[in-house]
Amino acid sequence: MTKKNMRQNTIMEIIAGELIDTQELLTARLLERGFRATQATISRDIKEMRLIKTPLEFGGSRYTAPSSTSGSMSSANVSERLRRIFAQSALSFAQAQNLIVVKTMPGAAQTACEAVDTMGMPEIVGTLAGDNTFVIIVRDSDSAPVIMDRLRMMRGGEPENARRRHEPAVEPDE
Amino acid sequence: MTKKNMRQNTIMEIIAGELIDTQELLTARLLERGFRATQATISRDIKEMRLIKTPLEFGGSRYTAPSSTSGSMSSANVSERLRRIFAQSALSFAQAQNLIVVKTMPGAAQTACEAVDTMGMPEIVGTLAGDNTFVIIVRDSDSAPVIMDRLRMMRGGEPENARRRHEPAVEPDE
DNA sequence: ACTGAATAACAATTCAAA
DNA sequence: TTTGAATTGTTATTCAGT
Numbered sequence: 001m002t003k004k005n006m007r008q009n010t011i012m013e014i015i016a017g018e019l020i021d022t023q024e025l026l027t028a029r030l031l032e033r034g035f036r037a038t039q040a041t042i043s044r045d046i047k048e049m050r051l052i053k054t055p056l057e058f059g060g061s062r063y064t065a066p067s068s069t070s071g072s073m074s075s076a077n078v079s080e081r082l083r084r085i086f087a088q089s090a091l092s093f094a095q096a097q098n099l100i101v102v103k104t105m106p107g108a109a110q111t112a113c114e115a116v117d118t119m120g121m122p123e124i125v126g127t128l129a130g131d132n133t134f135v136i137i138v139r140d141s142d143s144a145p146v147i148m149d150r151l152r153m154m155r156g157g158e159p160e161n162a163r164r165r166h167e168p169a170v171e172p173d174e
Numbered sequence: 175m176t177k178k179n180m181r182q183n184t185i186m187e188i189i190a191g192e193l194i195d196t197q198e199l200l201t202a203r204l205l206e207r208g209f210r211a212t213q214a215t216i217s218r219d220i221k222e223m224r225l226i227k228t229p230l231e232f233g234g235s236r237y238t239a240p241s242s243t244s245g246s247m248s249s250a251n252v253s254e255r256l257r258r259i260f261a262q263s264a265l266s267f268a269q270a271q272n273l274i275v276v277k278t279m280p281g282a283a284q285t286a287c288e289a290v291d292t293m294g295m296p297e298i299v300g301t302l303a304g305d306n307t308f309v310i311i312v313r314d315s316d317s318a319p320v321i322m323d324r325l326r327m328m329r330g331g332e333p334e335n336a337r338r339r340h341e342p343a344v345e346p347d348e
Numbered sequence: 349a350c351t352g353a354a355t356a357a358c359a360a361t362t363c364a365a366a
Numbered sequence: 367t368t369t370g371a372a373t374t375g376t377t378a379t380t381c382a383g384t
Contacts, residue, residue: 038369038371040369040371044361047229052226054226055224098270176350177350178350196377198376212352214352214379
């Protein structure tokens with residue numbers, strides 16, 4: 001793997017975990033991890049990776065991966081990194097029929113979602129990621145609890161289905 | 175409605191319909207429609223509206239509404255504009271169980287999706303918008319055809335359910 | 349509260365180099 | 367092909383005025 005690729009993977013990790021709002025700051029963080037590059041290079045990386053600077057709820061902004069739809073793309077060699085990020089950023093799961101709604105840390109939904117895609121579970125029809133939420137569309141309602149258990153295990157915990165059989169569905173809050 | 179609000183609504187329309195990649199250009203388009211404002215003001219509008227500059231597939235970028243999840247936010251007075259945009263930008267509908275997947279013109283998904291939110295249909299649990307696709311999560315599968323008919327009527331056409339009772343569902347491909 | 353003019357902050361590009 | 371230094375382009379902010 002080329003130096004540039006390693007740097008770009010590292011950029012992904014950094015922006016998924018920390019709020020980065022300028023390329024200068026990102027440059028500094030990269031330096032801490034041993035990547036020496038200038039703002040010009042980072043600018044090119046960001047363009048290539050198609051990252052976007054997202055305005056935040058309460059002022060400010062941060063770089064994030066763009067939200068996107070995916071049909072099951074899989075990228076092989078980054079999977080371990082992605083799984084780590086998933087474990088760190090996934091906060092909660094909820095089921096509504098054949099959907100699983102996953103809440104994540106702000107800005108991390110796209111990356112966590114990719115981690116799920118990468119696992120290539122056949123029950124998963126597709127995914128759709130926003131900023132701090134992503135949705136997994138599952139073939140049918142019955143597969144959803146199975147997938148949710150696998151997700152919980154990715155997070156390092158026990159499956160919760162041992163006790164509770166069905167998660168409460170998402171309420172249409174109003 | 176204040177002048178600022180009208181300007182911001184107009185900004186929404188402009189960016190949903192045309193590729194706008196700088197605030198200068200947006201300023202010019204606004205002027206064509208009778209809104210005189212400077213880049214500084216547009217910058218503040220964009221921040222307030224939380225628009226983002228999205229990198230495009232093939233180089234360049236454009237301002238778009240951020241992809242987001244929504245639980246049923248409704249904004250009352252912009253609804254007529256939104257409906258018009260929906261009518262212009264929605265391309266196709268497909269059902270998969272309790273989901274409706276709507277394809278739109280590039281960059282218009284978020285706005286079209288907002289139009290749907292604004293209608294405040296109780297069967298709709300939530301929505302999730304990407305760039306040219308949005309998903310409507312419906313309470314249950316049976317409500318989906320009803321919603322789809324209403325969407326078709328928003329587009330100015332006849333409901334198709336008069337003849338066909340159920341739309342064919344989206345196949346979980348392969 | 350909202351705005352424009354000027355300016356500062358930031359990001360993208362150009363150019364030269366390796 | 368990738369990079370850094372310098373430059374240019376673009377956006378956000380400050381400050382003053384309404």
